[in-house]
Amino acid sequence: ATLTVRLILNGEPVTLEVPPQAILLDVLRDQLHLGGTKKGCDHGQCGACTVHVDGRAVNACLRLAAMCEGQAITTIEGLAEKGQLHPVQEAFLVHDAYQCGYCSPGQIMSAVALLEDPEAATDDAAVRDAMSGNLCRCGAYRNIQAAIADARR
Numbered sequence: 740a741t742l743t744v745r746l747i748l749n750g751e752p753v754t755l756e757v758p759p760q761a762i763l764l765d766v767l768r769d770q771l772h773l774g775g776t777k778k779g780c781d782h783g784q785c786g787a788c789t790v791h792v793d794g795r796a797v798n799a800c801l802r803l804a805a806m807c808e809g810q811a812i813t814t815i816e817g818l819a820e821k822g823q824l825h826p827v828q829e830a831f832l833v834h835d836a837y838q839c840g841y842c843s844p845g846q847i848m849s850a851v852a853l854l855e856d857p858e859a860a861t862d863d864a865a866v867r868d869a870m871s872g873n874l875c876r877c878g879a880y881r882n883i884q885a886a887i888a889d890a891r892r
């Protein structure tokens with residue numbers, strides 16, 4: 740049996756049929772063909788799968804798709820508007836914050852959720868703290884931090 744789930748996905752209403760146990764990350768990648776959201780550890784450790792659920796950064800590998808009924812999901816594919824990169828995406832380019840790039844969508848989604856939260860502190864320590872769930876195997880942390888510091892201005 741499947742469940743019907745209605746979402747606002749990257750600004751568009753979408754109705755899906757999903758198995759009750761389907762994981763949001765797998766539904767995004769395999770059913771909706773949105774490959775920008777990456778699968779790293781698949782158990783909440785690396786942040787590669789970070790998306791926004793109602794504006795908050797969430798690990799899509801830890802979330803059942805069926806729990807997302809009525810929620811707004813934004814993936815890296817939905818961040819640029821009208822062909823214009825989000826300022827955080829621009830800052831990652833300027834500061835060379837991509838190396839292999841595998842962690843980048845998750846890094847960017849976490850950074851955007853932080854910077855767009857009017858209640859969040861965004862000093863350097865708060866940024867480090869908020870980004871601590873996003874691992875980068877290449878060790879590009881210095882450039883990632885620089886990009887976020889630039890984008891928050």
Ligand code: FES
Nearest residue numbers: 779780781786800
């Ligand atoms: Fe979800 Fe690593 S794939 S946290």
